Amino acid sequence: MNASHHRKFEEVTLRTEPIFQGKIISLQVDTVQLPNGATATREIVKHPGAVAVLALTDDGRMLVVEQYRKPLEKSQIEIPAGKLDAGEDPLDAAKRELEEETGYRCESLRHISSFYTSPGFADEILHLYASEQLSKGEANPDEDEFLELEAITLEQAQAYMREGRISDAKTVMAVYAWQLYKLTGSF
Template sequence: MSEAPQPDPLEERELASEPVFDGRLLKVRRDTVHLPDGKQGVREYIRHPGAVAIVAVLPDGRLIFERQYRYPLRRAFLEIPAGKIDPGEDILACAVRELREEAGYRADEWQYLGVMHPCIGYSDERIELFLARGLTHIGNALDEGEFLELLTLSLAEAEAAVHGGRITDGKTIAALFRALPLLRG
């Protein structure tokens, strides 16, 4: 008979929770928690529905990137196709939808790369990472108010862009890192 798992000595248990802000995308909460030393503390954090990000590989081996303006930092960023998971949506279905909407491609082969948590100190957001191959261009269908430029980079160019500071987006860096062994064969 197996032993019951031991509780994590660092766990903080929720005692009370209250909404601070309830927006279209983000919801901010303030929780009172029981700390490991027996005292109480307050934790404020953002609830996020989750997202997907796709390393999309063209038949010639080049990778699809987007240049998109990100308002919070007031500048455009180079990143891979990605988007928010709709309520109840399967993560692969979301990846298929986002690759079509943003980049205009359908993929014949999908491989799950894993999950990353981009802002563990203040958000529960998770980003599910995928590799897409066997791409066919079918035309994009951007969401209203969504503007981006598509471009392609070789794997070497993408790596150089990360190391040179041209790509600083966390999900893009994490997805490329997770995909590297598969992309290098």
């Protein structure tokens, strides 16, 4: 696609009103001019980005953590993940988050995909990596993180998805990437 095709749908920002500035996210309301000349407002969440790791153990299990997710008012089972610090390289952040949440270290990571989590209202991009060369260390979660580590089989992961215990996009995508990897040998 050429650049003019992308501009065909462009919404030009006329005004930005900051609403909230938090530790992790900020919220703004943009007034935009639509392609047909009309104006509209867009509520936008700004996020620094995040990383997640599909970590596979020597015996063919995926490392996951269970934690309570307040917006959902329930616990979820997810792959290790976390937000990028300002200016942090996603690869370094992925290694850091893996060790903090699980206690496992990895020498190398393979990039699977980077994707926007909710482009209708947020600019958060998530970088998904995979690692198979893990060494056990000691977990060091953030002081406000309460996690329980589990190493699960693909069949357990699929059952957790059916039960709704795994239902976030990054972990669902990781399970499908793992299934593809088991079938084809590549992500």
